[in-house]
Amino acid sequence: MPAETLYLYGLLVNVSAADWHMEGIDGNSVFALTEGALAALVHNHKLEENLHLPRGAAEVKRQVTLHNEVLCKAMGDFGTVIPLKFGTLIVGKGGRSASENLRGWMKENRELLEKTWGIVKGKREYGIRIYCQRKRLESESGKDDELDAIRSDIRRRGAGLAYLLGKKLEIRAAELLLAKINHYTDYFYGRLEGVTRHIVVNKSRLAINREEDLLLNVSVLVDGEEAGLVTECLGMCAEKGFSYSVAGPFPPYSFVEQGQLVK
Amino acid sequence: MKTDIGVAELLDRALQKGVILNADLVVTVAGVPLLAANLRLALASAETMLKYGVMQDLIVSKPLHEEGKNGENKDCIITKGAIAQHFC
Structure with a gap:
């Protein structure tokens, strides 16, 4: 030893x-x-x-x-x-x-x-989690002509075909919801990336202390000026009806991993 | 109930991220870092800990309705609109 x-x-x-x-x-x-x-x-x-x-x-x-x-x-x-x-x-x-x-x-x-x-140097790491309410996104993504057509068809068909159409409806609704989630995830990520190129998506998908769903979990590395811009970004996020949490400042753990060292 | 999102965020970072040195420089037993071998909990992320109920005493859930009236997020270290002020 x-x-x-x-x-x-x-x-x-x-x-x-x-x-x-x-x-x-x-x-x-x-x-x-x-x-x-x-x-x-x-x-x-x-x-x-x-x-x-x-x-x-x-x-x-x-x-x-x-x-x-x-x-x-x-x-x-x-x-x-x-x-x-x-x-x-x-x-x-x-x-x-x-x-x-x-x-x-x-x-x-x-x-x-x-x-x-x-x-x-001169930068701090913050953890940002953006949350969404699933019902709200479902409501948004549910406004779709194809969904309306399937619903209408279901009402006109017999039980057997209506069951199959119901399954089709579920699949279409799931696809639309996923597209909506991806849309907002990409949108918020893009806004944050516009402030700092030092942004890392964290693996954890846990919505800590929340009943909402986690939309985006990232770490950003920012200086004082960029921190103000991130604040503005999050303000815009809140205006759109999404909630968020910010933790930090942390030492730059997420930006010194072997893979990150040479970026 | 006291909430501690900061602890979860810290554990996610300090246990999984940061510089990792070459294994031959750190203490190992049969190729496993010794400290990690003896602190198996430390290897798990906060998420894993929560999944298996290990961290329940440290990080507790708070229903959404307990949040601030104006949608304020009370359980984060830095609250809405205050990043710049807390920057040190």
């Missing part, structure tokens, strides 16, 4: 962070491990502390919150931070200590990290 591990919170580029300290997960002292112009925010981690089964969701929530608090503090102090996924422990390996391994990784990825820093 490795003797030394480092818990890694985030990375900084071209800032003076040598004297930066704060309290992190489980009261550990977070400090900046520097490598040239790069700095990694870490704490020395006692590995044996994690050789236990999880103590429940509340424990996970508490640790994730502390992970995020360190990143938010760094974001405030240095303009931004490149966040690491929660739970990253660097190990000593191959005759090299954890700090040597981490410095080596930073050195190898310097160019990519500098590029990423340039993208996220």
Whole structure:
């Protein structure tokens, strides 16, 4: 089992962070491990502390919150931070200590990290969820000549054919509803994309705390001016009768994933 | 009931996103990151947690009718029209 591990919170580029300290997960002292112009925010981690089964969701929530608090503090102090996924422990390996391994990784990825820093600098991530009322969309999409024709036909036909036409009606109504949903999803996405090209669709389709259906769940990365424009976009969204929620600001978690680093 | 959409949004990000280092630099047991192995809950997204009822004590549902009279969204960290003001 490795003797030394480092818990890694985030990375900084071209800032003076040598004297930066704060309290992190489980009261550990977070400090900046520097490598040239790069700095990694870490704490020395006692590995044996994690050789236990999880103590429940509340424990996970508490640790994730502390992970995020360190990143938010760094974001405030240095303009931004490149966040690491929660739970990253660097190990000593191959005759090299954890700090040597981490410095080596930073050195190898310097160019990519500098590029990423340039993208996220001075910007914040917000989570935006736009909701719709299914009944309203059904009502909108239900105004269709073909639907009216099928309904009219059903009234004139016998039970057997009316049943089949009923199925046809259901399929047509579902197609129209889907088209309506796609229309609004594309519309709102397009409006937000017009404000910032840094927009990512989130996987979660859960309508948290809502009885409405989730229409769009995105993360945007914006500066102060763009934040105002996003606010305007959401105001327009509300005017059209859609509700929304905004969460943040967050460190730019959604914009530093491997696939996002080079965009 | 207290609602906490911010926690769900944070978990969705911190548990699934952010920079991921090469596996050979992080602590692993049989190829699985050790912290993750011991904190299996942490691997699941907030959505999965909710699906299986794990997070019910942390994120509770609020009926729509409890929202503000003017359609205000009370359960988000930043409310309507206030993004710019909260930008720091």
